[in-house]
Amino acid sequence: MTELSVLVPFVPGRSEQMLPYAAMVEWSTAHRLWQGQSVVLETHQAFTAAAGAGFRVPVGTGVTLMPLRHPYEAAVSARSLALATGHPVIAGFGPGSREMQTGMLGAPYESPLTMAREYVQVVRGLLDGEEVQVDGRYLKVHAKLPPVRAPRVDVGLGVLRTGMARLSGEVADVAITWLTPPHYIRDVLWPAIRDGMARSGRTTPPRLVAMVPVAVERDDDPVQVVLASNSAHLQAPHYLDMLRSAGVDVPPGDLAAAARGVLETDAFVAGGLDDVVKKLRSYADAGVDEIVLNVTGVHKVHGPRAGVEDLKNIIHAAGGGL
Template sequence: MPFLPRRPEQLLPYAALVEWTGARRLWQGQAMLVEPFQGFASAAGAGFRVPTGLGVTLMPLRHPYEAAHQVRSLALATGEPVVAGFGPGGRSFQSSLMGAPYRSPLTAVREYLAIVRGLLDEAQVEVRGEYFTCHARMGPAIAPPIELGLGVLRPGMARLAGEIADVAITWLTPASYLENAVLPALREGAAACARAAPRLSAIVPVALDRPDRAPADMVIASNAAHMQAPHYIDMLKRAGIDITGLDPSAAARRIIDGGAFVHGNIDEVVSGLSEYRKAGVGEIILNLTGVCNAYGPKAALRDLKTILGALI
């Protein structure tokens, strides 16, 4: 979803693309208008029952029991697999809801996912952690497959995802950085627990070059907040894209040049996306937010159809 829906029916054209093309799954990040769980369930009620991905929902908004309940409810409502991605959010967001940020985001995430997984496995969960407590069990239900994901930007969270997640979900991460930093950390975490490494699902900002468009405007339109967030600035710097102290336009151009935002004609876009496959990404998530915010939802849908047609 390239925008935050204000009405559930706004999801339907995108759900239709998943149903009628070779696209695999409809994804949405955290939304503060129509909640993704409810939006996806509404689309299913309108007849578009498609696999869904949450990339990612923010932990401070809900207790892990409520998270497990929402995830399983979505799987039951759609009758399709769900990838449930979670993340701690930025420190300022944590403080605004909890009074203070997580002292250790990795510890908070480990506790959260352990509770959610235990509940979805219908086990009796007995966790009294530093951040989350749960002494409960969810009743039995036969639901479609649910995979648990973590939002991953840097090697520390990637190692944790390797230990406990089914899917690692990234945003604004160049293919080379995924190959050289994130995937090795995923494999390291998985090896420490003698398990297979989780699938890597990359949310890739993308836009087609058209005569009436300014590429830097689309980067800013989709990632202005990320370009100011310390954890994204640090990740980009690790990826060789140092935007420290740059004005937004210069930072946006550097992000394009560094491959974090895929842009060009259709052949260049297909080539740029293929770099993610070569790097070991198992699922590429096409993010047209920049096109939508700068030029409208019809332009985003047109680009999406063109890209899907070339890829599939």
Template sequence: MSVPPAPVAPRTGYSVLMPFTPARPEQILPFAALTQWSAAHRLWQGQSSVGDPHQTFAYAAASGFHVPVGTGVTVMPLRHPFEAALQAQSLAVAMGHPVVAGFGPGAGVFQRNMLGAPYRSQLGACREYVTAVRGLLDGEDVDLDGEFFRCRATLPSLPRPAIEIGLGVLRPGMARLAGEVADTAITWLTPAPYLRDVVVPAMREGAAAAGRPVPRLVAIVPVALDGPGRDPAALALAGNSGHMSMPHYADMLRRSGIDVDMKADPVASAKALIAGGGFLSGGPAEISAGLERYWEAGVDEIVLNVTGVHLTQGPRAALKELEEVLREVA
């Protein structure tokens, strides 16, 4: 049985990120409904220790909301490549729409806690993982005996929509690798100029070396509209302090010209993030102009992230925020 190839498409449009991890699967339904009934293209979820995104998406499908979805990203130490491919295929069958299955190695401390030690090579581990998952989803007899993963298996093919394999990308090395082996590069908290000047050229370099098309670029962008009593820095911290505290995110931000020091001065770090374009805040026209810079940088899909709004004002405010931004930009 032939397996449909993952398409490499031009600008997809605006998508939305679940702004919180559902503790109960029914909590995803208002956001699945927004995706189905609005101009939003796809619904995304990230990795969670509260609920598995594949199961939550499947619940939405069983409730009647069949929409394109993406995982941005699930972390490799939690799933063998065979399990990852099986979950992606099962999700595509359940949703009846294309799936972006995004993967990343996770933070070094998480790797140590799950595996006993970090991957010796982050890029090497990602290369092996994506190679195995791709082969399985393509219906191949995979025989991988690598440094990081071993997989000798074949995944039975099912009639299903296409599945794109994504890699979480922050820095040039992973961007080049995504150009070589992935269908999609997925970024988080990356300012538009950094994507234009660093990530996109590295992706093109990797794709050229591998003799393949340049992958799609997906940017998950934190946003918040102005409003009475709203402090942009507080919103930025509420939704992004965890990422800003991680060494690999701090390094990426420094490379983009944004100095963050969450231990010394979190508020100054949040203000620097806003000034550097890593967090978009303002009126509808300002948000729209900021998002336009992502299109100009070469992004193919923008994922609106209103986590800060949810954490400070709740899910209804977050849903309303997404509706207002989508009306302005989509």
């Protein structure tokens, strides 16, 4: 069964803002609470604060950015979350955009795939209790974490295109997609993942987690909800390249047309409640193990109560899974 999880649909500025979403995971059939990179209230600290408030739920970071965090500190932070929550953690990582890499490092990675390979190698090795000895193109790490009994941490990669999908099939525990149409996951990403598995001799595939922007139909134009949720993605070169590869019509400079394109291909799932659940099932049919419901657009356009209402209604209508 494909599990349903919840993404915090905003960047919190206070720890108590996390609690309604942690409570939803605690008290419903939702599987896990997710949050992406935050440079306001830092993601790991926000999850730990929720655990300290009594909501010790499974969590995932999808994704935090490699230029901001040394892999040793990334392993410590991820394992700390497992200790604080008492549950297995998914620690997802991504190299970020070229502009972000340049701003943090002075220049972009010449090979984001090489960096991602080295980063996963170091983090996975540290979490497995190994004496890591990596002398790579980007990372030189000779270190070991002090041993402690903790729930498992699975290491994930943010996956948009075939290169990172292939790499996740080689080295990652989890592949995490964002704004990727279900047919693209089925027809493009999964074959690349399997190719990576074959290259490494791996027999068990990584779990596939899809972050899916979603909105239950209201008396408004869904295009505006899409733009409130994903306007930045619809202008980012790596997202545009992925969407065009998926056959989505994303004309340069025409955000409204791009929004219509992601709606038409169910990269953004919208409609009546029954339609939303039906469209989410297409992700399950495409081989997705965990769907993370992202109501950011609803939250921004209609307010937090509407976003929570959509989450509750979708989870209830789906019976907790698909």
